[in-house]
Amino acid sequence: MRFTFQVFSVHRCFPTCHGHASSDSSSSTQTSILSSSLLHQPTTMSAEASLNRNPHVLVFPYPAQGHMLSLLDLTHQLSLRGVTITILITPKNLPFLSSLLSSHPSSVTPLVLPFPSDPLIPPGVEHVKDLGNRGNLPIMAALGKLHDPLINWFNSHPNPPVAILSDFFLGWTQHLATRLQIPRIAFFPTGAFLPYIFDYIWSNVEKVKSFSEVEFSHLPGSPVFKQEHLPSVFQLYKQSDPNLEFVKDSMIANTKSWGYVLNYFDALETQYVQIFKKHVGHDRVFTVGPLSLTGPDVSGGGNSGSGSEPNDQVLTWLDGCPDGSVVYVCFGSQKLLRKEQMEALSNGLEKSGTRFIWVVKPGTTQQQDDGYGVVPDGFENRLMGRGLVIKGWAPQSLILSHKAVGGFLSHCGWNSVLEGIVGGVMILAWPMEADQFMNARLLVDYVGVGVRVCEGEDSVPDSDELGRVIAESMTGGVAVKVQAKDLKEKALAAMSDDGSSIKNLDRFAEQLGQLGRR
Structure with missing residues (x-):
């Protein structure tokens, strides 16, 4: 049974916001676990002095690779535009801030709070990469316990932030902002x-979950999604589960945000931006991507840069390949392929006759014993010279930007999608979970830079068909490759001095500055 919904313009109501002046005093990059005994005591400040202060914003990233890195890149850009930032982080995620803190020692300060305990999260785990996609639910619920410590921090700060900028997986911070009478901006790394789509499905959970297919008739192309292709956390929803009720409330709270920042650029699909602005009833929707082009360590893609020996070996190998001849294969930091999938993928690559780089996520010893993430015996020796297998981390952005790479076999996580677009390569789409089915639909059906090769986290592709699709897609000047090159130019233009994303970054920083003067 299919359920079709129509969308109506909704004008949201926003709380009256009374901004606080922020401090431009020197910020230290030293870190400490903050408790109530260590917080500053309130001080007074004259109205004249407060007008001369830069706006102070609390940034709260969500601890998942695809969420955190892009928000850190945004934080870098806001700091360059005169915004003073306190960034909330938990101890084991602090290393992610190293480059940001070294680039902005006087304007970005870490607020390190202990990661709240949760019975579903092993001790010492503070990042989704250590749990996989299903770890999002307990981590989202655990982080909600930081509400009261943050209230105490705000009330004890001499010059508290005038706004909260937080990931959309932290929608409960909207309630925090309402209580503090300041605006909250939702960051979508998408x-x-x-x-x-999130706005609708979470506002109509029971109705949507009762249908096998949902048609979004007022979106361009009226896309239809199977129930199992809707976002993973939504599929887990059960009314009786307190954690899921908390997540539902957080997701709905996102719709009350004062503003929205999207890691997106207008030329990718302008219609969606306009429809979203109409839906929320205001134009405080800032498209500022691809943020990966603007981070403090953009040359290294947020990792170890281009100077390390493994990187140099990969790039040297690519230098010896013809332009556009290599397909890059990677399924992100969370997904581990099981034995049957590894065998089908390796056979497909072999049968394609195409050069390749395949990044394989290593599993635990037990997972490897069960065949998860294990490259079939003999594969690497048979294809030596035609392909590289990298076990562990790879310099993805550097590889995708190399002229020898023409295709990207991807799970369609949004950060990977943007890195592929910036590299000017077509996407061979194998969406598996989360938002990936929606991203694949956008790339293949609407933007024309992708080709479907498989779908579903449990699916095993036919190796003959997979090899054929890879070979045909990578050969010659097919339309999808031409479109991918064109989209790359549009992405670069968006981040140029007079580009749409740079203008939106400027506009966003300006509006934050106005909040600081209230």
């Missing part, structure tokens, strides 16, 4: 497609 395009305008996902927040639009």
